Amino acid sequence: GAGVSQSPSNKVTEKGKDVELRCDPISGHTALYWYRQSLGQGLEFLIYFQGNSAPDKSGLPSDRFSAERTGGSVSTLTIQRTQQEDSAVYLCASSIASGSSTDTQYFGPGTRLTVL
Amino acid sequence: AQRVTQPEKLLSVFKGAPVELKCNYSYSGSPELFWYVQYSRQRLQLLLRHISRESIKGFTADLNKGETSFHLKKPFAQEEDSAMYYCALGRHNTDKLIFGTGTRLQVFP
Numbered sequence: 334g335a336g337v338s339q340s341p342s343n344k345v346t347e348k349g350k351d352v353e354l355r356c357d358p359i360s361g362h363t364a365l366y367w368y369r370q371s372l373g374q375g376l377e378f379l380i381y382f383q384g385n386s387a388p389d390k391s392g393l394p395s396d397r398f399s400a401e402r403t404g405g406s407v408s409t410l411t412i413q414r415t416q417q418e419d420s421a422v423y424l425c426a427s428s429i430a431s432g433s434s435t436d437t438q439y440f441g442p443g444t445r446l447t448v449l
Numbered sequence: 450a451q452r453v454t455q456p457e458k459l460l461s462v463f464k465g466a467p468v469e470l471k472c473n474y475s476y477s478g479s480p481e482l483f484w485y486v487q488y489s490r491q492r493l494q495l496l497l498r499h500i501s502r503e504s505i506k507g508f509t510a511d512l513n514k515g516e517t518s519f520h521l522k523k524p525f526a527q528e529e530d531s532a533m534y535y536c537a538l539g540r541h542n543t544d545k546l547i548f549g550t551g552t553r554l555q556v557f558p
Contacts (some may be wrong), residue, residue: 336492347495348483355526364544366545368548374550375536375548375549375550375553376493376547376548376550378546378547381544383544389545412522416519424493426493428506428544430544435483435494435539435540435543435544435546436544437498438492438495438544438546439494440492440493441492442492443492447519
């Protein structure tokens with residue numbers, strides 16, 4: 334079946350511009366996560382959506398970062414006034430979140446963001 | 450604080466040598482531990498989880514609560530094992546994982 338998809342696969346932008354990154358989770362998965370992957374920093378948690386609950390935004394590095402999840406499915410991560418340090422691979426993952434234990438997270442291919 | 454530590458950024462071995470990727474965690478509750486792997490040009494994916502107690506691609510990992518460790522081991526490394534490995538901690542009442550910083554395994558022929 335279809336896995337998690339992300340678009341665009343690559344994004345090059347100029348410092349100060351806004352960018353939007355999109356994630357389509359696996360159908361039926363109620364939990365959606367955004368991570369940032371950069372050299373030397375590993376996998377950094379950004380934000381977590383679970384069903385209709387308020388999102389866990391505890392990992393967002395600054396108020397320039399925000400995310401939405403519309404209709405419990407597609408999610409958009411927005412970075413305003415991009416900085417060079419925002420350059421990284423942004424990963425999205427989803428899980429079924431059955432509640433019985435920590436479910437497997439299925440990752441998308443990532444969006445590589447380069448801020449010039 | 451809840452934390453996952455992977456002390457090695459890079460581990461290089463020759464084919465056929467044993468491999469141990471270290472992972473230590475900090476969590477006062479009952480943990481669930483995972484290893485995720487990312488092969489070159491592929492997605493990050495689950496390799497194994499401690500509650501399954503299974504061997505995947507020859508890899509095993511035992512949860513040691515006394516040492517708060519979940520080291521990943523394989524007796525004879527293969528070139529195709531070269532990848533980035535992340536240890537992750539799951540906690541009660543949340544699906545959110547805490548990931549370590551990852552260890553890159555290089556297996557030379």
